[in-house]
Amino acid sequence: MSATTDLPSTPTEVRRRAEEHLQALVGSPDAALREDQWTAIEALAVARRRALVVQRTGWGKSAVYFVATLLLREQGAGPTVIVSPLLALMRNQIEAAQRAGIRAVTINSTNLEQWEETHRAINAGEVDVLLVSPERLNNPGFRDEVLPRLAATCGLLVVDEAHCISDWGHDFRPDYRRIRTLLGELPDGIPVLATTATANTRVTTDVSEQMGSDTLVLRGSLDRESLRLGVVRLRTAQQRLAWLADHLAEQPGSGIVYCLTVAATQEVADYLRSRGHEVAAYSGQTETTERQALEGALIRGEVKALVATSALGMGFDAKLGFVVNLGAPGSPVSYYQQVGRAGRGVDPDPGATVVLLPAIEDRDIWAYFGSLAFPAEEQVRQTLEVLASEGRALSTANLETHVELSRTRLEQMLKVLDVDGAVRRVRGGWEATGRPWSYDAERYARVREAREREQQAMLDYLSTDACRMRYLREQLDDPDAVDCGRCDNCGGLTLDATVSQAAVSEAEERLGRPGVVVDARKMWPSGLSSLGIGLSGKIKAGASEGRAVARLTDLGHGQALRELFRDSTPDGPVPTGLVRAVVEVLGDWRPRVDGIVVVESERRGALTADFADGLSRYLKKPVLGRYAIVDPDVAPGQGAMNSAQRVAAVGRRYSLSLDEDVAGLSVLLVDDQVVTGWTMTRAAHALRDAGAAAVLPLALATQS
Missing domain, CATH: 3.40.50.300 (P-loop containing nucleotide triphosphate hydrolases)
Incomplete structure (x- = not known):
């Protein structure tokens, strides 16, 4: 121009x-x-x-x-x-x-x-x-x-x-x-x-x-005159899904149903489609072309809702009639931003509807995201020492073999160090600059404490009997915050909290249907040679596709699994409800099984032993051996923050111990939960080396 x-x-x-x-x-x-x-x-x-x-x-x-x-x-x-x-x-x-x-x-x-x-x-x-x-x-x-x-x-x-x-x-x-x-x-x-x-x-x-x-x-003022805020508190995930099924059609126009996890977007969208609603799942994992098509469909009103994570952010052209949050974000500020997707260009009368359906498990998800905070000083110093001693650029994958951090946290940390001048991103990876750097522990602690206060403020939002818009505006320090007259507490919005038994029953059936595919690892992580491990490239003899009852973040069996794996839950046999779920998974999956091998667990030894023995009785197949703990000094989960470290730790901690020959057999490999997948991968590799024709992983839970 x-x-x-x-x-x-x-x-x-x-x-x-x-x-x-x-x-x-x-x-x-x-x-x-x-x-x-x-x-x-x-x-x-x-x-x-x-x-x-x-x-x-x-x-x-x-x-x-x-x-x-x-x-x-x-x-x-x-x-x-x-x-x-x-x-x-x-x-x-x-x-x-x-x-x-x-x-x-x-x-x-x-x-x-x-x-x-x-x-x-x-x-x-x-x-x-x-x-x-x-x-x-x-x-x-x-x-x-x-x-x-x-x-x-x-x-x-x-x-x-x-x-x-x-x-x-x-x-x-x-x-x-x-x-x-x-x-x-x-x-x-x-x-x-x-x-x-x-x-x-x-x-x-x-x-x-x-x-x-x-x-x-x-x-300026942060009031949104077109928004009517409300909270519907329901006890179970089934009731919350049923509320969506019963009341989604009542919401004005098209809108967004926000979920806290990617898995939930798929689960909720599938259920709502089964109840006749025109919806689609949307997350950061959605392919780019499909994202664009879904955004266009939402703007044009061709779908009732996108069931989305916070990856969905719309521009000023989107005129949405509602936002429903299935689960609460970790702060009132985050929530204000998400509800702001609704009401743009919408007449204040009747305006756009905003509904929050909080869940007990929200706090577990907040805790998980909180665990991704800036690493401890020891890990930061270790990273800087590795880069300094190498004297050359190292890729993130190479650094993973030296520092026990997940790739995501390692990348985030390196970006902060880059801005602070301690490292520099170059072609080929990262290099140390040699500049002095100090760990601002006091600031990181203040930020962590601020996050905790924000989470409590979100919980207070749920229970307040004051104006909800005023509450959010005050959290954003809006000096002009006054009662809105539009929210459920002000009397401007009435939300029907009833749900039909038919919807609850179908939600129970949907959420009660167990079974999550556990994909086999296809490639060994790079950099294993620097750890003295002779594995690289494609995994030629590994596990087949497996199953788990559910993800820990799932709405249905996820809740029972989260309770089972809490630190405060004592070790013991598989609960009856999960036994029934395992039987249902096996009925849908129908794997060919000649025998069972169990991955030993230090913290859940009774659980895994009962799991294997119960499967042996049900399938009428023998327990052939164990992927046994041989070095208890290697802590459970050690190295779990990145793949190379985890592969090395698993190799030191475990060894295959067989009571019977597995040559030519199809083996069911049993563990309590899949976290990184590398324990199952190394156990399957060992079984295939021992002659097993196939290895089929089965776990109670998976974290992804």
């Missing part, structure tokens, strides 16, 4: 031109900027300032940066760079930008094949807006070759979902911390806009300080 020759010269003319752009953007000749929107646009496009906009979802933050982009491009400025973590939001924004004649492109993990062409278009001045995911900011090629050029030539930098910059924010992402460096490298006079709908005072202060002392902070 080239500069025009007739540029507006007075504030009135600039505002008139801005409103013309807004009208093209939203497709309405009557659209007009509100005063707070104009204040933000004027700061960016006229004063060339930095601004932090904290406004509710649906306020029009994206309109601000698109209109500012058009004004700046007319003045001859370079392209706008928007950093956004939500791929769905990126797609919505590109479509909106194109309506206003803005040439927008994106660089993210789903369009690798387009990067070269996108870079060429940027260099040729053919791009008005570039949307990038935060992960791109520290990709070595992008960081070293593309980012410096963009920093020098961009006309506006936009940081969307800016609460991610702050580790006080509910959705802190280490990649976002790279933005602090980018801000410092921008030439004078390049305006910066940071936007979020979910920042309390502490997060707002943190982000504005990172942007600079002269940052303009525009914070």
Whole structure:
């Protein structure tokens, strides 16, 4: 978009031109900027300032940066760079930008094949807006070759979902911390806009300080006049599913049913479809093309709901009539963000309905996500020492063989260390910089304590008899919070908590149907040779596809399994309900079994022995031996944080001990639960080496 020759010269003319752009953007000749929107646009496009906009979802933050982009491009400025973590939001924004004649492109993990062409278009001045995911900011090629050029030539930098910059924010992402460096490298006079709908005072202060002392902070009311909030408390997972089946059709328009786990999205969507509802599952594991199709179907009202994890984030074009949360997020701030997906562009009367169906198991899921916090200092120091001693770049996979952290936590930790200057991401992996680094234990502890307070605040939201919208706004430090008059506690929403017996019965049948496929490992982890283990590449003789009764996170048998495996539950025989579930799994699976081998357990020895003996009696097949504990000094679960460490630990802890020959036999390999899958894999490998024709894993539970 080239500069025009007739540029507006007075504030009135600039505002008139801005409103013309807004009208093209939203497709309405009557659209007009509100005063707070104009204040933000004027700061960016006229004063060339930095601004932090904290406004509710649906306020029009994206309109601000698109209109500012058009004004700046007319003045001859370079392209706008928007950093956004939500791929769905990126797609919505590109479509909106194109309506206003803005040439927008994106660089993210789903369009690798387009990067070269996108870079060429940027260099040729053919791009008005570039949307990038935060992960791109520290990709070595992008960081070293593309980012410096963009920093020098961009006309506006936009940081969307800016609460991610702050580790006080509910959705802190280490990649976002790279933005602090980018801000410092921008030439004078390049305006910066940071936007979020979910920042309390502490997060707002943190982000504005990172942007600079002269940052303009525009914070508005966080009331959502179109939302009617309510809570329905039901005792069992079956009742909650039944409520959805009975009452989903009553919800206005199309919407989202949020779940806390990927497994739940599949389980709930399958059940609702069986009850005649047009729904589909959506998560971070959904293939990109399918995601786009599902987002379009939701926006067009072609489905009643998407049953989704928090991976689903929509742009301002989505007009949704409801959000139902099956399980509570871990903080009121996260919840406010999710419910904000509803009610955009919806008339406040009757408005959009927001329902929360909390569950006891929510706390277990919060605890799991809490376990992914920043590692202990010992593990961080060990990582730095390994990199320093090697004196060269090491891949994450190679580092896994030295540090007992999962790949996800290791990657997250390295990103923080990168921003702190202790390591640097390069082609081929990570290298130490040699710069001094201190472990800020006090800050990490404060963040952990803040998370715990947020979880308690979420529990208090469930039980409060005060206005629910006011409660959420006060959690976000909204000084103008008042009673909404629309929620169930204010009397503006009445929710029917009754469920039909037919729906409950079908939910019980659905959730009571046990059986989860346990996929066999196909490849040995890389780097085992450095641990003295001669295994690599494809697993040529391993396990066949197996089964488990349920995932620990499942809504049905998951609850019984979580109780069984709590530390406070004493070791003992398989509970009767789970015995029946195992029998049902075997009836559906119908494996050919010649004999049984049991994986010994130190903590659940009685359980696994009873499991194997019971199977032997039921199947009338002998127990042929054990995958026996030979080195109890190797702790149960040791190395479980990454694959290479776990394979090594399992090899030291266990050895195959057979009472009978297994040559040519089909062996049922029995364990209490599958965590990483490597115990089953090494046991199956040992059995195949001993001549077994097939190894079929069977467990009570799986963690994934």
